[in-house]
Amino acid sequence: MITYSHQNIDQSDIDALTKALKDEILTGGKKVDEFEEALCEYIGVKHACVLNSATSALHLAYTALGIKEKIVLTTPLTFAATANAALIAGAKVEFIDIKNDGNIDEKKLEARLVKNSTDIGAISVVDFGGNSVEMDEISNLAKKYNIPLIDDASHALGSEYKGKKVGSMADLSIFSFHPVKPITTFEGGAVVSNNKELISKIKLLRSHGIVKKRLWDSDMIELGYNYRLSDVACALGINQLKKLDHNLEKREEITSFYDKEFEKNHYFSTIKIKDYKKSSRHLYPILLFPEFYCQKEELFESLLHAGIGVQVHYKPTYEFSFYKKLLGEIRLQNADNFYKAELSIPCHQEMNLKDAKFVKDTLFSILEKVKKGYCG
Structure with missing residues (x-):
C-alpha cells in the first residue's frame, strides 16, 4: 500500500533515539531546550515551546491569549482540534468559509469583522496541505481590529510565504509532529512566537503551572497541565529537523x-x-x-x-x-x-x-x- 503520507525514519533517527534512551534524564532535560532552539533557528522566531501534541499546543495558545467567553473565528476545513481546543479553552467558535485552495477566505473574514469585531478573541487560520494562507491580508486585518492571530501551521513546517517561513508571522503559530506531518516526534507539537510573555505563559501551563523556588521548594501559581514532550521525543525531533x-x-x-x-x-x-x-x-x-x-x-x-x-x-x-x-x-x-x-x-x-x-x-x-x- 502506498499511503497518502508517511514518516521518514532512518538509521540516524534510530541512533539519536538509542543515544537519548541511554541518557540519565529521559524527560525534562536539555534535549527539550535544544529542540526548541533548533525550531526557533529554522523558522526564524525568538521563542518556542514544545508539547505532547499540536492539540495541546492549540489549547495553551488559546488559553494564553485569554479568549474565554469570546469568539474564535476559524476555518471549518481542518482537523477537529483547531476548533475543539478553542472550546476547551472556554471560547465559542464561528466558522468562516474557504476558497478553492482550501484556505480561509480573507474577504469573508473581513466581512465578518466589519459586521462586528468587539466579541472576537482570536483569528485562527490553517495553512491547508502546507499552502500558506494569504498572510499579509489576514495579518493586516488582525492588526486593524486589534485581534490576536493564531496560525495553525500543523501542515506547514518548512513552507514559506513571500520569502518568510510559515510560523514566523502570526502572534502564535502551531506545529504538529504527528507521523504524517513534515517531521515527527511520534506524537508532539509546538507553539512558536516572537512574544516572550506568551511563550513563558505557555511553558508555565505545560507543566502544571508549577515554578521552582529553591532546592526542593516549588509553588503552583496557575492551574496547569501535563503537556510535556520527553527528551527522547525531542532527540528524534532534532534529527528529523536536520533532514x-x-x-x-x-x-x-x-x-x-x-x-x-x-x-x-x-x-x-x-x-x-x-x-x-x-x-x-x-x-x-x-x-x-x-x-x-x-x-x-x-x-x-x-x-x-x-x-x-x-x-x-x-x-x-x-x-x-x-x-x-x-x-x-x-x-x-x-x-x-x-x-x-x-x-x-x-x-x-x-x-x-x-x-x-x-x-x-x-x-x-x-x-x-x-x-x-x-x-x-
Missing part, C-alpha cells in the same frame, strides 16, 4: 510530476501554489469535478483495493454531530463543495517517480471506468 529540507525536495519532485501529468484532465483539478509561496506539500489534494461527486466513495474504495492509500481532508468541522448539537445546521458553500470534491493522493518523501506514475496511471484507469452522473 526536513531534503525531504521537502523529494516531496516537491513528486508534486511536480503530478502537476504536469494532471494538467487539463477530464476528471479533476489540482491546487496551484502561487509563485510567492513554497508549500511543504504535506498533502496533494485533487478536486473531483461535480459529475464525479457521487462516485467518490466508489473511487476511494477502488483506489484502496489497488494499493493506493487515499484520504479525504476534511469533513467540515460543523458536519460532526457534536457541532450540529452545539451550533445547529450550518451551510458554507465552498467548504461543502470542497469536501464533496477532495481526495488526497499519495505524496511523500518515501515515494519515487515510479510510485507516482503508478498512482497516476491507476487513478486515470479507475476514473475512466467510473460512470459520470450528477447527484440526483
Whole structure:
C-alpha cells in the first residue's frame, strides 16, 4: 500500500533515539531546550515551546491569549482540534468559509469583522496541505481590529510565504509532529512566537503551572497541565529537523510530476501554489469535478483495493454531530463543495517517480471506468 503520507525514519533517527534512551534524564532535560532552539533557528522566531501534541499546543495558545467567553473565528476545513481546543479553552467558535485552495477566505473574514469585531478573541487560520494562507491580508486585518492571530501551521513546517517561513508571522503559530506531518516526534507539537510573555505563559501551563523556588521548594501559581514532550521525543525531533529540507525536495519532485501529468484532465483539478509561496506539500489534494461527486466513495474504495492509500481532508468541522448539537445546521458553500470534491493522493518523501506514475496511471484507469452522473 502506498499511503497518502508517511514518516521518514532512518538509521540516524534510530541512533539519536538509542543515544537519548541511554541518557540519565529521559524527560525534562536539555534535549527539550535544544529542540526548541533548533525550531526557533529554522523558522526564524525568538521563542518556542514544545508539547505532547499540536492539540495541546492549540489549547495553551488559546488559553494564553485569554479568549474565554469570546469568539474564535476559524476555518471549518481542518482537523477537529483547531476548533475543539478553542472550546476547551472556554471560547465559542464561528466558522468562516474557504476558497478553492482550501484556505480561509480573507474577504469573508473581513466581512465578518466589519459586521462586528468587539466579541472576537482570536483569528485562527490553517495553512491547508502546507499552502500558506494569504498572510499579509489576514495579518493586516488582525492588526486593524486589534485581534490576536493564531496560525495553525500543523501542515506547514518548512513552507514559506513571500520569502518568510510559515510560523514566523502570526502572534502564535502551531506545529504538529504527528507521523504524517513534515517531521515527527511520534506524537508532539509546538507553539512558536516572537512574544516572550506568551511563550513563558505557555511553558508555565505545560507543566502544571508549577515554578521552582529553591532546592526542593516549588509553588503552583496557575492551574496547569501535563503537556510535556520527553527528551527522547525531542532527540528524534532534532534529527528529523536536520533532514526536513531534503525531504521537502523529494516531496516537491513528486508534486511536480503530478502537476504536469494532471494538467487539463477530464476528471479533476489540482491546487496551484502561487509563485510567492513554497508549500511543504504535506498533502496533494485533487478536486473531483461535480459529475464525479457521487462516485467518490466508489473511487476511494477502488483506489484502496489497488494499493493506493487515499484520504479525504476534511469533513467540515460543523458536519460532526457534536457541532450540529452545539451550533445547529450550518451551510458554507465552498467548504461543502470542497469536501464533496477532495481526495488526497499519495505524496511523500518515501515515494519515487515510479510510485507516482503508478498512482497516476491507476487513478486515470479507475476514473475512466467510473460512470459520470450528477447527484440526483
